[in-house]
Amino acid sequence: MSFTLRQWPTDTGEPEPDPAVRDTPVAHRENLGPWTFEIRSGIPLSPIDCERIVASIIAPDGAGQDHADIPADAAVRAAAELTEAFGTGRSLDDYLDDDASLLIRTDFGDDEAWRVVAALAMAPGVGADAEFVATLTCVDNPENDGLSVDALLDRIGDRPTYYAFLADTVTLTDPEHPILAVDTGPEETGHERGRTVRIIPSEMWGIENNLSIANMDFEDFADAADPDGVFRGFA
Numbered sequence: 001m002s003f004t005l006r007q008w009p010t011d012t013g014e015p016e017p018d019p020a021v022r023d024t025p026v027a028h029r030e031n032l033g034p035w036t037f038e039i040r041s042g043i044p045l046s047p048i049d050c051e052r053i054v055a056s057i058i059a060p061d062g063a064g065q066d067h068a069d070i071p072a073d074a075a076v077r078a079a080a081e082l083t084e085a086f087g088t089g090r091s092l093d094d095y096l097d098d099d100a101s102l103l104i105r106t107d108f109g110d111d112e113a114w115r116v117v118a119a120l121a122m123a124p125g126v127g128a129d130a131e132f133v134a135t136l137t138c139v140d141n142p143e144n145d146g147l148s149v150d151a152l153l154d155r156i157g158d159r160p161t162y163y164a165f166l167a168d169t170v171t172l173t174d175p176e177h178p179i180l181a182v183d184t185g186p187e188e189t190g191h192e193r194g195r196t197v198r199i200i201p202s203e204m205w206g207i208e209n210n211l212s213i214a215n216m217d218f219e220d221f222a223d224a225a226d227p228d229g230v231f232r233g234f235a
Helices: 047-062 074-085 111-122 149-156 169-173 201-212 218-222
Strands: 004-009 026-032 035-040 102-105 137-139 163-167 179-183 196-199
Touching (some): 026 047, 035 047, 102 111, 111 201, 149 163, 163 169, 163 201, 169 179, 179 218, 196 201, 201 218
Antiparallel strands (some): 004 035, 163 179, 179 196
């Protein structure tokens, strides 16, 4: 069962959930202006992660607005846009000639975990960083099941994809959901092609924003990782 995003006008009361999600536990519920937002998920989500997911839902129409001023159907439209953004069925080869920041699903054992990871990776930052988001192009296609770093590098070849992010088995099963970042740029331009570092989803905005504009190098994040190889932010 995929995790589910629901919303309704608070004054009208909660509508009856669809049969498909009726037995899915409620992970989070909050009121914003006249609306109640709810996340149902079969896997644990922290309160901060839930708040970030809700923020990602209202952001397209609600950025900079008082929540009470968000149009009545904004959350519904934004939730639909988020669902489309998961990239179901996209072909990886269609995006390797672009400068997109790719988040590639390589494990297909848990659809719900994938949706949670993708939503958290694209959600706004935390606290003072709430204005920043990672602009990711998700690729969710079983043809990439088990795709290794070496196989990814072979598929990229000399095309202009200088970094990529993988949602692999560790990403989907570890409680922190650390995403595997890969340096895929050419060595002749100073890249350490094939070097990796894991990034927790709440820090994805930082590496994506900075790598996409060449403001920082891949090694800046890899060198700042904790001893377990996971980047959790700069000290």
